[in-house]
Each structure stands twice: as C-alpha cells, then as structure tokens.
Amino acid sequence: MKRIRKLDSLLADKIAAGEVVERPASIVKELVENAIDAFASVIRVEADEGGISLVRVMDDGLGIVREDRETAFERHATSKIQSDRDLFRIRSLGFRGEALPSIASVSELQMTTTAAGEDGETLLYRDGILMERKPAAPRRGTDISVQKLFHRTPARLKHLKSVLTEAGHISDVINRMALAHPEIRFDLYHNGKKQFSSPGDGRLLNVMRHVYGPRTAAAMKEFHAQNADFEIRGCAALPEHARAGRSYMTVIMNGRFVKSPIVTRAILDGYQSLLPIGRYPIICIHITLNPSLIDVNVHPSKLEVRLSKEPELSTFIKEEIRKLWSEARLIPEMKQKP
C-alpha cells in the first residue's frame, strides 16, 4: 500500500464536480440559485447548444466585493453560513460553498462582477486555475459564462444527451425557479432565441400562465392558508385538467424546489376521487415553514428534504385542497368529524 496523502484542492474540486455538475442544467441551477441568494430581481439565462457550448447567467444582485472574488472559487467557501447552528436555520438556497469551484474545475469560466461602490472586474478561470483578473465596466450584479464544459473529461462530455434533451433540462430548471420565485423576472434564451420569460410581478398565477399557457391558467384556483407552523399558498388546476405524469406537481419549500413524496401524496388525497386513475393535477404549492423544521442538507443537489411535523403538514395540505374543491362544489361538503 502507498502512504495516505491529502488530495490537493484542485483534484478535490474535480471529484466534487462529479456530484454538483452532472449536465449543463445543473450549472444553470447553481448559478441561478446564487443569483437569487444575491437578491437579484432580474435574471437572464443564455444557453447555446443545450448549454454544452455556453451557459451564461446574468443577475442584477449584490455582486461580489473585490477581496472575496477569489475566495468564492475556493472549496467550502461561502458567505451564507458560518457556524453549525446556521445549518438549522438556512434561508438561502446555497450554503455548501461547492458550486463555483466545482464548475470552474471542469470548464472555462468567466465572471464579471460589480459590488456597490466598486469598479467592475472580470476573472477568468481555466480548469479551476485563475488565469487573469482585469478591470471591467461597472454593471450592477454578476455575469458568469461557462464554456468548454467537460473538455478535459471526454467520457463525461460523451455522456450528455442531445442538444434538445439538454435544452429541455435547462427549461425545466428555469420553469421551476420562476415558479419558486414569482417576484423575480426570468428570461431564458437558447441559441439566441427567447424561450421563456416570467413577468416578475410577484404573482404565482402569472408565472403559471407563462409556464403552462393561458387556457390552463384560466382553469386554476388560488389557495392560501396558515396555521401555527405552516403557511401554504398556491395555484391548483381544476381536476379535468389533470395530466398523465406527476411532473406537473411543483412543490416549493421556503423558496426551494423540492421533491416531496409526502406533499405529493397529501395533494392527491386532497383531490380525493376527482382525478381519473393514473392522472395527476397541475399544481404549484409554496410551503413556508420555520427553517428549523426542515433539513435540506440531505444530498448535494438539495432536492430532498427531511421534515419534522410531517403528519401535521400532510393533514393541513390535504384539508386545504379538499376545501378548495368542496367550495367549488366539486366535492360535497362533508361534516368535520369530531
């Protein structure tokens, strides 16, 4: 056996990149999450050839101050948490400090950023190594371009699917981000052509209209309810607009898109017998809860969460959805059991 040695940081970044950067859409997700965490109000995403030749995310957020720009590309470097106590009250989308070093380690990355009261600056990274820092015209926020993705790992590059498939994944990410953040305006361009735009007026129904079309949006009912632990808010389509897959059910917890079988089940139970067998509703539900009730640190993708008070949340959602349809006289009003 050889002696045990610590990996150098660049190699560690490349290994971590395997988890963080699966495909161009994962880069879009990470960069957009950073833009949201920087309080952007307009986020513009450009992708060329399914994001394989270019992913670019521009925001009008806080920018990164001069002294922090290189630190941002170091592993486990984050401005979002400081102590282990912070882990149990996470309000930001990021906190692992892995995205920028991981993405930079498998691509050519250019970042131009301007923080309040500072000049603009461009940093160029190639395969994780800083090549250049140069002054740039000040422009509020941050603009990151990622090119030559996986050019040093041909096996990974080959693993990517067609341009159409990769572009589809990017669209999915942006749709979810827009549904999660109706207060932010999103614009998505693919090969220079506008693919999607959300108004950013704070109304979920208006995002639904842009994602699913005006006819579906016209068949939506909005709901809102709150108890001591949870606030739920959303739009649900009438049962006759049900679709063949579960992918039209969007669950957002504290501004984060998550996969939650428990919430999905509760929604379906709320629709009761109104859905034909094998059909699922078009719905987007925002759940706001105290961050201490939710553990997002389950997997690097942060798609899975663990909840305390699961049964309570489940019952609350089910009852609210059921009420929606009984008010619409689709389900006969039932007497509450004592």
Ligand code: ADP
């Ligand atoms: P994390 O988001 O988990 O903190 P990242 O590697 O994604 O880790 O980003 C590292 C740090 O760089 C962030 O904590 C943040 O301070 C800064 N940063 C990254 N992207 C942006 C952005 N678009 N605007 C402002 N700051 C950013």
Ligand code: MG
């Ligand atoms: Mg991040």
